[in-house]
Amino acid sequence: MSEWTKHDLLDLQGMSKEEIETVLETAKSFKEISTRDVKKVPALRGKTIVMLFFENSTRTRSSFELAAKRLSADTVNIAAGNSSLSKGESVLDTARNIEAMNVDAIVVRHPSSGVPYILSQHLKASIINAGDGCRSHPTQALLDMFTIQEKLGRIAGLKVAILGDIRHSRVARSNIWGLTTMGAEVTVCGPATLVPPEIEAMGARINYDIDEVIKESDVLMPLRIQMERQEQKFLPSLREYAKEFGIDAQKLKNAKKDVIIMHPGPTNRGLEVSAEVADGKYSVILDQVTNGVAVRMAVLYLLLGIKR
Amino acid sequence: MSLLIKNAMIVNADKMEKNPQDILIEKGVIKRIASSIKEDKGKTIDAKGKLVLPGLIDIHVHFREPGDEHKETVETGVMAAAKGGFTTVMCMPNTAPVIDNRSIAEMVVNESKRIGLINVIPIGAITKSLKSQELTDMFELKDAGCGALSDDGNCVSDSHLMRMAMEYAKMVGILLIEHCEDHQLSSGGVMNEGVTSTILGLKGDPGISESIIVARDIELADYFDSRIHFAHISLKRSVELIREAKARGIKVTAEAAPHHFALTEEELKSFNTNAKVHPPLRTKEDVKAVKAALKDGTIDCIATDHAPHAREDKEKDMDHAPCGMIGLETAVGLAVTELIEPKILTWPQLVEKMSAAPANIMGFKGKGAIQEGMDGDLTIIDPEAEWEVREEDFVSKSSNSPFIGRTLKGQVAATICAGKIVYQQ
Numbered sequence: 001m002s003e004w005t006k007h008d009l010l011d012l013q014g015m016s017k018e019e020i021e022t023v024l025e026t027a028k029s030f031k032e033i034s035t036r037d038v039k040k041v042p043a044l045r046g047k048t049i050v051m052l053f054f055e056n057s058t059r060t061r062s063s064f065e066l067a068a069k070r071l072s073a074d075t076v077n078i079a080a081g082n083s084s085l086s087k088g089e090s091v092l093d094t095a096r097n098i099e100a101m102n103v104d105a106i107v108v109r110h111p112s113s114g115v116p117y118i119l120s121q122h123l124k125a126s127i128i129n130a131g132d133g134c135r136s137h138p139t140q141a142l143l144d145m146f147t148i149q150e151k152l153g154r155i156a157g158l159k160v161a162i163l164g165d166i167r168h169s170r171v172a173r174s175n176i177w178g179l180t181t182m183g184a185e186v187t188v189c190g191p192a193t194l195v196p197p198e199i200e201a202m203g204a205r206i207n208y209d210i211d212e213v214i215k216e217s218d219v220l221m222p223l224r225i226q227m228e229r230q231e232q233k234f235l236p237s238l239r240e241y242a243k244e245f246g247i248d249a250q251k252l253k254n255a256k257k258d259v260i261i262m263h264p265g266p267t268n269r270g271l272e273v274s275a276e277v278a279d280g281k282y283s284v285i286l287d288q289v290t291n292g293v294a295v296r297m298a299v300l301y302l303l304l305g306i307k308r
Numbered sequence: 309m310s311l312l313i314k315n316a317m318i319v320n321a322d323k324m325e326k327n328p329q330d331i332l333i334e335k336g337v338i339k340r341i342a343s344s345i346k347e348d349k350g351k352t353i354d355a356k357g358k359l360v361l362p363g364l365i366d367i368h369v370h371f372r373e374p375g376d377e378h379k380e381t382v383e384t385g386v387m388a389a390a391k392g393g394f395t396t397v398m399c400m401p402n403t404a405p406v407i408d409n410r411s412i413a414e415m416v417v418n419e420s421k422r423i424g425l426i427n428v429i430p431i432g433a434i435t436k437s438l439k440s441q442e443l444t445d446m447f448e449l450k451d452a453g454c455g456a457l458s459d460d461g462n463c464v465s466d467s468h469l470m471r472m473a474m475e476y477a478k479m480v481g482i483l484l485i486e487h488c489e490d491h492q493l494s495s496g497g498v499m500n501e502g503v504t505s506t507i508l509g510l511k512g513d514p515g516i517s518e519s520i521i522v523a524r525d526i527e528l529a530d531y532f533d534s535r536i537h538f539a540h541i542s543l544k545r546s547v548e549l550i551r552e553a554k555a556r557g558i559k560v561t562a563e564a565a566p567h568h569f570a571l572t573e574e575e576l577k578s579f580n581t582n583a584k585v586h587p588p589l590r591t592k593e594d595v596k597a598v599k600a601a602l603k604d605g606t607i608d609c610i611a612t613d614h615a616p617h618a619r620e621d622k623e624k625d626m627d628h629a630p631c632g633m634i635g636l637e638t639a640v641g642l643a644v645t646e647l648i649e650p651k652i653l654t655w656p657q658l659v660e661k662m663s664a665a666p667a668n669i670m671g672f673k674g675k676g677a678i679q680e681g682m683d684g685d686l687t688i689i690d691p692e693a694e695w696e697v698r699e700e701d702f703v704s705k706s707s708n709s710p711f712i713g714r715t716l717k718g719q720v721a722a723t724i725c726a727g728k729i730v731y732q733q
Contacts, residue, residue, distance in 0.1 A: 090623045112625035113509040114579030135509025173509060198506035
């Protein structure tokens, strides 16, 4: 494993193959801890980690919190949710106040792209991006890569398809950076209004033909469709979306035998993925959730646990 | 009281003098220009080694008074303008309340008279409350001292209303300035739409939101034989449309802001909210097109779109931070560094863009040239001075500039308005 030098985890753009491998390797060794009777190691004892969430989250926040606790760190939750904080109060001011209480790391989620980057410029605490706007969700992409490697034994050379609302998806962007760095071929597929052509500049290929994409892919990753996209006129109707782009058993008939279905959650069952498929034999959706804890333990450990 | 400027290298829009001359200003008016004028009782400035330009004119600033005095007041704005070399500025009506009636216009006029340093001419609104629903009382606004009308910050989105505005303003004899932005297309965009916005995950404003309105207003101006002036043109396509319109003899004029020839969208990569502006910073091709348009005259003048915002406003995230940057104190440095140094414009051409053309567009008598009988408005520039833009040096009440830290060439040494020294380095 190469030496870890990062102080913050903001993005997978610019993160090297070796660094990603280091996270995945470290996560592998941490995964076992969560299966023990006593699920705790003292690696981050005495460290304080604040979860600063300006956007609702159940899964990611509890995953980070469990990861921190299993490493014996102290955690504090600040859920700004839909309060005045998320409506444009100086996020920097809020973060400065938190840092003044001598915390070691701030795990931040914010609806506006770039906020973790701005915080990292002004604060000494490690900043861990738990999702910013449409830009980046690095731990989600890392846990996705961990799961792909675990299930299919490799990442390089695989064909991974990300399906749906690419335009507004930080999961898609982080996965494109991470997966292409690791040598996978990424195809994005969805309605043209939600798949900006500029995405190809990031290294992904666009294919609007869902049947062709399903047929050739090793990994299918439908994304959550936000219900308000129809109101915002990106889609004629959710019905048409489900029919044309939703992954169901019928469409999967042409898929590869060992295809895996992933989803960053929470799923809209019957919209981007049918219940039958989400719970079916190809689905690794719950493995992603399990692996999320291990990957976030690895990230916290690498950023905070190693004395530099 | 008189003022004598010795050894002035005079630059006018039509030529740059080969030999230094002396300029005598009396009672606010240029009395004499000669190779040597004997000093008398009045003040004397030695301009040796410096260039003397007709007082610079900025037809697009935001002074935030009334309403947002924590960002800028007419007084602090005037100080910033004087330091930047401007002797006449026109301030936009998107204050709170809006300059859409006589009393607010007169308040700005009176406040500027009280301060008394440079000329501040308010721009009235085209529509009441900038809402694109009803026209303002244009005769009254003109009578109250408004030099032009604009809904700047907003576009007159209703095409029928814009037609009415053009026909009416033509009768009133007042110029309309359009902020070109189709708000449905730009909706919520915080930067130029393209590869960079896609990678950054920031909502993009497609350039066509500007050019569609440019095209619409050209059609209207052509059909109704009216004048239109385009604020802050930022896009290659807009430039092409204006060039073609001018070739057809349509009465359009246009301005460009320094940041649109000095910066690209790449500036947003650091999530610096000081670089968030409307229209947004564009691509390298657009910057090139704006420079070419300044050179060939498609874009008539430079206007700063000086838009002060307090630190707490700009410390928000990219989606919530307000648009705009200050520009008065960096305009000359940027023009010299980005246009004169790379030989895009000559000094006389720069005088055209920053004084003669704005005076001509706005019909300011006695301004825009250094000649006997013209107003005693002069800007003295040290063309060789290199200086660093520093936050603490701004005299504007706000310091939201993406140019902080940059070294610029060309600095204002003194500003003279109506024969009075209003700024001296």
